[in-house]
Amino acid sequence: MKHELAGRLGLVYLVVIGIAVLIVVQALYVQVWKGDELRKQVQNVSRKDFTVAPIRGNIYADDGRILASSVPYYSLRFDCVAVADTLFKRKVDSLAICLSRFFGDAPASEYRQKLWKGKYGAKANRYLLINKKKISYTELMKVKKFPIFRERGTRSGLILERENVRLQPHRDLAYRTVGYLNEAEDGTFEGRVGLEGAFEKQLRGVPGRSYRQMMSGRWISVTVDEPIDGNDVVTTINVDCQDIVQGALTRQLEHYKANAGTAILMDVKTGDIKAIANVSKTATGYREVLNNAIGDAAEPGSVIKAATMVALLEDGYVLPTDTIDLGKGIYTHNGVTLRESRTPIGKVTVQSIFERSLNGITELVYEHYREQPEKFVNRLYAMGLNRKVGIDIVGEAEPYIKYPTDKSWSGTSLRWMSFGYELQVTPLQVLAFYNALANDGKKMKPRIVKEIREGSRVIERFEPEVAMNKICSKQTLAYMRQMMEGVVENGTAKNLKNAACKIAGKTGTAKVAAGKKGYKAEPKYRASFVGYFPADKPLYSCIVVVDNPSTSVGYYGNVVSGNVFREIADKVYSMASLMRHDEQEEEIDQTLPISQNGLKDDFLAIYDELGIDVTDEAGNADWVMTSRDKEGKEFELKARSVDFSVVPNVKGMGLRDALYLLENSGLKVGVSGAGTVSSQSLTPGQRVQKGSYVGIVLK
Structure with a gap:
């Protein structure tokens, strides 16, 4: 009997020991071999990892007004388990009605069904997305007053996911220059165009890391790495000037049914771009699409005659008072005939050729440079017209000014280049040259950003930069300013004569080639006016280019683009005068009652x-x-x-x-x-x- 009992006990011991061994083995298996995998599964259930986006830096106008800013928006999620059953059943209908009215995209019954399923479905949802639409902070304050959501703490079940949305408070003003954000491969957004793209590194900041951990039946947010917010960019853009420039250009494009237009306003002394507008016709009206001001290198037409005249004057071949007989105004060389728009011409002065924008300037160039065409082209190079201006925005087009050794050089190249064909420059590159004429010959690098700031602290400052100290002699400069004033007083831009301030500049009406058909296709034109104001003490330079205005309405540069220039000059000059007057008043008032x-x-x-x-x-x-x-x-x-x-x-x-x-x-x-x-x-x-x-x- 004792032996039988001992045998049974031994068997029990063996079974117990076997079970213990199995438990130990299983524990080791779970802990060692399957531990990492199981811990990850637990984390997936009770923990959610997040990237904490930094707040992208603001882009400011020159006076501190915001051009682009990151505004917080929120996604609404709902922890169905956190809300007590009695509260949920009593208030779910009211909440559904409020959500339906607020979002306006579905009846209350659908919202009730979504919430009910989230709480009492096969698996309770602790992270239910209420609506895909993101709401602003003001809207969030309204949502927090809804039934259930108004409960304190986690009892409301409301989970908020914040996301910064990029907004431009001034809507379409300088939209293409300021730029916008595109979605990257990782789902985040980054700047690729305009200032957003050029200063992406400074604006974007450094993301942080956090996670939400389920603890004691509620979600707890834990920050691992704090995000570092982006820096701010302070531009030279003036909101009031931008409004004036863009408004004047858009109205003119609409009137002349043009395809596109560009206008740039620049501070003469500093090269600061105060306004830059690029407006194109779209299916929904006129708006900014492409930054043609810096990215569209094209044949400029007669506005290049200022550079041609500088070359002739600098080389001592002509004086403004010299005369030349242009006869009938018909010029034929190398089998190509060029006609003036109005003939005959007869004897005229060099100054009159420029003021009236006569193509007879090609006769002067051919006479003096036909044996040495490289001398003429070298003059254009010496003025920097063959180089980018180096603006701090991605996408500036390379200017193209051919050289006599190039394969494309022909017997007509010298003549055609002298009045704006067989070469390509952007509107901004043309403006930088004219700005130098207004700035006593000093060519400035166009500046569009003044500072990078971290809060109120300036961490990088961009000073005005001289690109070229002298593009021509003082005497040539005096002649050129005299002739550009003459364009308005006596020449092709007499319609600008009675502006609020005296204007100096040059008109241009270029015929645009149509691909392989060249200039023989249905005529299309590019109308331009470029100059500065006031002519006696230049404050601003400006260029206006209008592409393909309707020939039935008008297409000449003096009217199509010149009138835009005049409106800009009138309003900007008046605004500047008022500002100077107010500054004087303030200086006096400081010491007075x-x-x-x-x-x-x-x-x-x-x-x-x-x-x-x-x-x-x-x-x-x-x-x-x-x-x-x-x-x-x-x-x-x-x-x-x-x-x-x-x-x-x-x-x-x-x-x-x-x-x-x-x-x-x-x-x-x-x-x-x-x-x-x-x-x-x-x-x-x-x-x-x-x-x-x-x-x-x-x-």
Whole structure:
């Protein structure tokens, strides 16, 4: 009996030991051989890894206004398990109705079904996507007031995934120059064009890492590596100038039914690009598509005659007062005949050839360079016309100016190049040359970015850069400026003569070749005007190019592009004058008692009460500007004209007077602050569009 019992116990021991061994072996197997795989499976269930995107840097205009910024948007997800059953069943219908009304893409029944399935389906969903649409922060505040979502903490079940969306507050202004983001292979977005592309490295920042871990029935966010936000880019673009330039160009393209157009405004002294517009016709209207200003190298036509004339003057072959007999205005060489648009011509001066944009300039070039064509081309090279200007945006086209040793050089090349054919340059490259003529011969590298900032700290500054100290002699420069002023006073651009300031420049109307058909196909034209203003003390240079305007409406450069130039010059010059005037007022006001611009009778009553001496130079004017004399002993009143057809300048006025002028101009006014008007959102002097909004800030 004892032996039988001992045998049974031994068997039990053996079984227990066997089971223990199996457990140990299985534990070792799970821990050692299958451990990593199982741990990953657990993590996949209870942990979600995320890349934390950095906030992309802003792109600013020259005055600090934002051209592009990253704004947070949110994806809505729902942890169905975190919400108590009683709360869910009581509020799910109300939540579904709110979601249906908010997104407007599905009935409440569909949202209820999605939520119910997420909670009571075969497998509860702890990460249910409510809607694919991402919502703004303002919209999020509304969503957080919905039933269930308004509960505190994790009981709401609401899970937010933040994503930064790139927005341009000024909509289409300089859209192609500012650039945009494209989706990369890894699903992130990166800049590839415009400033977004050129400064991608500075703007993008460094991504961080985080994960959401399921702990105690709720998701906990854990940051592993903090993201490093991108730096900001401060440009030279002026929003007001960009609005003027782009608006004027777009309206002209619409009027002339043109295919595309480009306009660039540049600060003469610094080379700063204050505005750059590239507008093309699309199926939905005119908008920015391609950056033709820097990427479209084409035959420029007669605007290149300024470089041709510089070469002739520099080599001492002509003077503006020299005369030449162009006869009937028909020139035939190497079997090719060239005609003036109006014939005959007869005897004319060199200056008249330039002012009237006569193709007889080819006679001068042929006479002096036919035995040495390389000398003419070397002059163009010496002005830098064969080199890129080096703007900090990807995509600048290489200029093409052929040389006599090139295979494509022919017996007609010298003549055709002299008036803008058989060579290719971009609008910006042409403008950089004319800007040098306005800038005492100093050629500036076009600058579009001033600074890179990390918050308020400047980490890199781009100073104005001289590309060439002198493109020609002072005497040649004087002759050229005289002739370019003559273009407006006596020549092809007399329609610009009565602008707000004196304009100097050159017209161009180039015939565009149509592929293999060349110039024999249905005629297409490129109309141009390039120059600077004011002519006596240049502040800005500008080029306007319009491609393929309708020949039935008009296609000559002086009208199609020249009128755009004039509108730009009028408005920008007026704006610059107002700014200089305001700066002078501010400098004086700093040492004087506070005074407002407004109604004359009000000031006279106040000054009489205070015993302040007044010099009244306003005559019968109702509205006046106030200032102090040099000694600071008395006030001076000067007339302030008011034209209700344009946006009035209300800076320095009190609220009552400012409202009176703005509302009588047909504008809707928004007010912030207290005191006197320190700034207004609409530029003074521009035409009033009735019902437009203008914001004024008082300080």
